[in-house]
Amino acid sequence: MSLGSEYFDVCIVGASIAGNYLAFLLSNSNLKIAVLEDHSEIGLPFQCAGIISQKLTQLIEVPKDIILNQVKTAKIVSSAGKSIKLSGDEHPYIIDRIALDRLYYHKVKNNRNITYYLGEKYKSFEYRSDNDKKYVFVETSKRNIQTKMLIGCDGPLSSVGKQLNVKNKVIYASQIRIKADFDESEAAMYFDQRWKQLFGWIVPEGNHIFRIGIAAAKNVNYCFKRYLEKLDIDFGNKIDQQGGIIPYGIMNKISFDNIMLLGDSAGQVKATTGGGIVMLLTAAKYASKCVRLCFANRNFSKKFIRRHYEKPCSQTIGRELKLHFIIRLILENFSAKDFDSFFKIIKENKIEHLIYFYGDMDFPRALVVKLLRNQTVIRFIFNFLVKNPVIIFKILKLLF
Numbered sequence: 283m284s285l286g287s288e289y290f291d292v293c294i295v296g297a298s299i300a301g302n303y304l305a306f307l308l309s310n311s312n313l314k315i316a317v318l319e320d321h322s323e324i325g326l327p328f329q330c331a332g333i334i335s336q337k338l339t340q341l342i343e344v345p346k347d348i349i350l351n352q353v354k355t356a357k358i359v360s361s362a363g364k365s366i367k368l369s370g371d372e373h374p375y376i377i378d379r380i381a382l383d384r385l386y387y388h389k390v391k392n393n394r395n396i397t398y399y400l401g402e403k404y405k406s407f408e409y410r411s412d413n414d415k416k417y418v419f420v421e422t423s424k425r426n427i428q429t430k431m432l433i434g435c436d437g438p439l440s441s442v443g444k445q446l447n448v449k450n451k452v453i454y455a456s457q458i459r460i461k462a463d464f465d466e467s468e469a470a471m472y473f474d475q476r477w478k479q480l481f482g483w484i485v486p487e488g489n490h491i492f493r494i495g496i497a498a499a500k501n502v503n504y505c506f507k508r509y510l511e512k513l514d515i516d517f518g519n520k521i522d523q524q525g526g527i528i529p530y531g532i533m534n535k536i537s538f539d540n541i542m543l544l545g546d547s548a549g550q551v552k553a554t555t556g557g558g559i560v561m562l563l564t565a566a567k568y569a570s571k572c573v574r575l576c577f578a579n580r581n582f583s584k585k586f587i588r589r590h591y592e593k594p595c596s597q598t599i600g601r602e603l604k605l606h607f608i609i610r611l612i613l614e615n616f617s618a619k620d621f622d623s624f625f626k627i628i629k630e631n632k633i634e635h636l637i638y639f640y641g642d643m644d645f646p647r648a649l650v651v652k653l654l655r656n657q658t659v660i661r662f663i664f665n666f667l668v669k670n671p672v673i674i675f676k677i678l679k680l681l682f
């Protein structure tokens with residue numbers, strides 16, 4: 283191996299939730315791990331609405347103080363101002379996102395096998411070989427690293443992904459935190475054709491503070507202004523403001539020789555809500571198992587990584603992410619009239635009851651199957667697709 287560089291078994295790029303959680307999962311493996319983070323402080327800048335399903339506490343142990351609030355109702359508002367309130371067994375958490383990002387960092391930062399390089403930018407990688415054994419040579423803003431495995435947890439605009447020709451489609455988000463007088467037990471979603479790739483949200487953080495935001499493919503500032511006007515919110519009263527980028531689509535290619543992508547860099551984000559945390563925590567468990575297997579078998583090939591990381595991800599979160607995207611394709615084309623008809627169907631056909639029992643923010647398959655057994659829903663979707671045939675082709679392309 284060449285001189286003037288440091289050796290690590292694994293090099294993780296990005297110390298946000300995906301990178302830190304993976305480092306934690308690998309912390310008892312005896313592998314020597316480097317974690318590179320561009321920013322000098324973990325968790326900053328804050329860029330999240332922080333609403334996560336209760337699955338969070340099934341996946342990880344969450345200290346009580348990270349959960350700021352819990353919502354009981356979801357209010358959906360159409361562009362014509364008609365609304366429906368849905369509730370069920372699911373009472374999503376509103377979390378302190380900065381604290382969640384720091385949780386696993388604090389758990390592993392003193393581990394002698396794990397080295398954090400904060401304020402250090404990953405720049406590029408190249409494959410090299412030593413006695414016919416392939417490894418990855420990484421250049422950062424401050425050093426060179428040789429590693430057996432490189433893991434891109436570097437977010438929606440992943441530099442690791444870019445070098446592998448993986449490019450996420452993205453949408454842009456804007457959010458403020460503000461004291462206001464909305465319902466503290468309700469999260470609201472405002473749909474509008476001008477921000478059709480997602481919706482405007484009101485998320486109650488607790489203590490009368492609300493996270494109000496929007497995401498759209500273009501003109502996000504203009505859309506955000508219109509949205510705040512609609513809500514009669516004075517932007518000048520904001521506590522602070524956040525921006526951010528959200529991947530939009532389905533899971534990307536995630537396995538390569540000696541390299542994996544995880545989290546937003548892999549497009550592991552729900553197209554219906556822009557939520558990525560449950561998906562990436564699920565994927566991180568597969569990633570950690572795969573890394574251990576790679577070292578145990580001395581096999582770092584794309585084929586091996588695909589079998590032990592990409593395949594289990596595809597069979598679980600991957601297929602749900604496709605379904606989220608199909609739902610998104612349909613919602614994007616909903617007119618105000620379609621929303622009103624659908625709200626009416628929900629109210630008149632006791633579908634609220636199905637949503638109550640089968641509604642799952644992350645894994646919607648069970649609810650969709652139940653809904654498709656209802657004749658009125660089938661008729662509504664059929665008529666909608668006949669009016670919008672282009673969606674049929676997009677769905678077929680996605681499935682086959």
Ligand SMILES: Cc1cc2nc3c(=O)[nH]c(=O)nc-3n(C[C@H](O)[C@H](O)[C@H](O)COP(=O)(O)OP(=O)(O)OC[C@H]3O[C@@H](n4cnc5c(N)ncnc54)[C@H](O)[C@@H]3O)c2cc1C
Pocket residue numbers: 295296297298299300301318319320321329330331332333334402403404405435436437438440441455456457495525526527528544545546547551556557558559560562
């Ligand atoms: C406005 C907004 C609201 C959201 N709301 C929710 C929500 O309510 N619920 C939910 O589940 N999800 C939500 N999400 C999505 C969620 O925030 C992401 O899915 C999650 O942050 C992805 O984590 P990650 O670790 O993969 O990537 P990121 O959190 O994007 O972290 C990537 C890390 O890599 C670092 N990095 C990038 N490039 C380099 C480089 N070259 N060198 C070194 N370090 C680098 C970055 O500094 C960053 O720390 C929201 C996103 C946005 C933008």
